[in-house]
Amino acid sequence: MKINKKVMNAAAFTVIVGLLAGCGSNTVNPSNGASPDGGKSPAGEVKLKMTVLPDDLDEFQAAYEEFQKENPNIKVEFETIPQKQYYDKLRLQLSSGEAIDLFGGNMDSFLDTGILEELDDYIKQSNTxxxxxxxxYDTLKVNGKVYGLPYRKSNWMLYYNKTLFDQAGVDYPKADMTWDEFRELAQKMTKGSGADKIYGAYLQQWPQTWYMQAVQSGASIIDKDLTPFHKALQLRVDMEKDGSIMTWSEQVTTSAHYNSAFQKGNVAMNLIGDWHIAQLRKAEDEGKISFDWDVVPIPHPEGVPANTSLATPVSVMINKNSKHKEEAYKVLEFMTGPKGAKVFAANGLLTGFTNEEIKQAYIGDGSRKPENIHYFLEQKEYPEYPLLPGVKNIVVNTIFTQEGELALSGEQTVDKAIERISDRVQKEWADKFGKDFAAK
Incomplete structure (x- = not known):
């Protein structure tokens, strides 16, 4: 999701070449001489293989350089897989017994594989x-066990085009703004038509951009009572009718995307995650943005504190079949702990672990936008969805997506959409996974 802003080094270039060639998996060989055998060299060095998301490869390599200073005997060979194939391909590799020691990603995508090593004993013995x-930390527990620790997380923010607000003579979005106030502001900032139209806001096609206000209030997408989600979907439908946001149908037919839409300069407010900062900074470095911009907290429901956001942790996990679990845990502990987090934060990632030093590394010296980046560090967070097997693929990507799109395209009412979502969640997810897994 994040777009790397750095000039690619030779190792990263090797990965990109592999992607262009259509490779399903790509290996990066660090200069320390790690080899893919996953064993110990004659000198007693332990060699590990680690698969990471392609957008996070540079950061892992940077953190690994620091790790090597303290653990010269542990050599890590990084691999990556194209984003669209990542989870399916990695699940297949792990189930087929490929010698992968560690891997990164959304933990819920692997819980049903039985391949994850329980970490509780390692955490206790290492006094992590x-x-x-x-x-x-507690939201990561499944059936009382910890199976991964987060090296980063994805929180949401409202990005806005300061130049458009200045030109319109309208006050900037407030840091404490309800969803109804957001709708009113979007209407006020909308003007024009056709190619010259200024949209008051942009909401990506994803269901998260409408169901987030229900989650902000403490509701879960697997609750039996989904009443809070009715109001959330209705707001999205109403804003499309207002004309203050691009309709879902137009987004689909034009292949619209939040990043290019906002960078074009005709969207006043963009509701999206923390990774958008790196995308906008990259565009600024390339001279593609000519307007000023900043961030404020996303709108919130009435009665919910300002700057309440969704958070999706991205974790490091250990293959239970690894032959070098203790060494693998040392890598995991470093990457997800304060030392690794400082490296990730300095490269623009919102980290799972945080302290004052890490916060300062994330904020930087103030020379780069956004001016109000500190809001990311002050958020009250709710998990975007429970980290349980099938929730992302079945509930989010299938049920909420399909039924929400039918409502947004006018093929069913909001009432019907929520009714069908509730019914399908129970039949397609709860009956399959609900009895075997429990959060916390």
């Missing part, structure tokens, strides 16, 4: 400091 994860 988990305080920096805050409440996020």
């Amino acid at each position: 400091d988990v305080s920096g994860f805050g409440p996020l």
Whole structure:
């Protein structure tokens, strides 16, 4: 999701070449001489293989350089897989017994494979400091066990085009703004038509951009009572009718995307995650943006505190079939702990572990936008969805997406959409996974 802003080094270039060639998996060989055998060299060096998301490869390599200073005997060979194939391909590799020691990603995508090593004993024996994860640590537990620790997380923010607001003579979005106020502001900033139209806001096609206000209030997408989600979907439908946001149908037919739409300069407010900062900074470096921009917290429901956001942790996990679990845990502990987090934060990632030093690394020296980046570090967070098997693929990507799109395209009412979502969640997810897994 994040777009890397750095000039590619030779290793990263090797990965890109592999992607263009249509490879399903790509290997990056660090200069330390790690080899893919996953064993110990004659000198006693332990060699590990680690698969990471392609957008996070540079950051892992940077953190690994620091790790090597303290652990010269542990050599890590990084691999990556194209984003669209990542989870399906990695699940297949793990189930087929490929010698992968560690891997990164959304933990819920692997819980049903039985391939994850339980980490509780390692955390206890190593006296791992988990305080920096805050409440996020407990939300990661499944059936009382920890199977991964987050090296980063994705939180949401409202990005806005300051230049458009200045030209319109309208006050900037407030840091404490309800969803109804957001709708009113979007209407006020909408003007023109056709290719010259200024949209008051942009909401990506994803169901998260409409169901988030229900989650902000503490509701879960697998609740039996989905009443809070009715109001959330209705707001999206109403804003399309207002003309203040691009309709879902137009987004689909024009292949619209939040990043290019906002960078074009005719969208006043863009509701999207923290990774958008890197995308906008990259565009600025390339001279593609000619307007000023900043961020404020996403709108919130009435009665919910300002700057309440959704958070999706992205974790490092260990293959239970690894032959070098202790060494693999050292890598995991470093990457997700304070030392690794400092490296990730300095490269623009919102980390799972945080402390004052990491916060300062994330904020930087103030020379880059957004001016109000500090809001990311002050958020109250709710998990975007429970980290349980099938929730992302079945509930989010299938049920909420399909039924929400039918409502947005006018093929069914909001009432019917929520009714069908509730029914399908129980039949397609709860009956399959609900009895075997429980959060916390």
